[in-house]
Amino acid sequence: MKKLLLLLPVVLVLLSTSTALASGKPERVFAPIPQPLVVSGSCSFDIDVAVVKNNEYFINFYDANGNLVRQLVGGSLVVTLTNLSNHHSITVNVSGPAYATFNADGSYVQKYEGLSAIFLPNLFILTSGRVDVEYFPDADPVILRMSGSQRDVCTLIA
């Protein structure tokens, strides 16, 4: 019977998720960060992104057909960024929040607010304030808007 009890919450979660998708109601799910995570191409060295604390959740919004159209992420996220060439590191609070709007062509715009870590080709910055980035399925991302302050990770852990 213990196994059945364990299964029950899982089944309930799946049921609630499918109901959310079918009805277009938002769902709240944990926002995992894959580990290990190594960022290449942003600085002249590779950077390991290690999760110290992750209590972040997505709130996903779907259209009537079950397509993900908008996503909020918030909570608490602390990571350690380590230069894999010399092991210099910093630990930073990058809890966001952030908001993504998905387009039918596969592109999406991510609006970063608060404290964020943004890595793009040839750029890795810690930001405080609003930064909008448009991501494409087959092209480099583009910064659409930038305000607040930025810190250069490549210099901080050089």
Added chain:
Amino acid sequence: MRRFALAICIALGLLAFPVTAAAKAPTMLHYTQNPPDLTLSGVCAFDITIHSTAQTTEIDYFDGSGILTRIYFHSTEQDRFTGTGGSLTTLPYTYNLELRFDSSGEFTGFVVSGVILNLRLPDGSLFLSAGRINVLAHPGISFAFVPDLGHSGNLAAFCAALA
């Protein structure tokens, strides 16, 4: 970010050769640009020369009559700046450029958004300009170092590095 003049030339070229009414679907082009070097005055206390290379994806949009209404460019560019005492090379940086036209072919919009410049200065610090430029508000502009809205790099440090 020196694509302003080239973008206008491309747009005018397309207007001069309107497509047929059948060509209503957007068209996409991929190309690399190596424009002639540009010499700029007035940014630093001395002239600077700019050598650029850009890889661009261009999408042209047409109305139901086949008239060009909008051009979208997605470019990744790298520049080399040469001043009186040194040179600086940017990291490759990416931006979008969008042109819109009315039915008579006049510009109704000419906006750039993205990284304007991204380079590392000799002291290791980052020169980063990013945001949005309304090109129509800057007649005659051929190259931008800072956005209208967004974050601007330290131009004084940039010029000092080239002096």
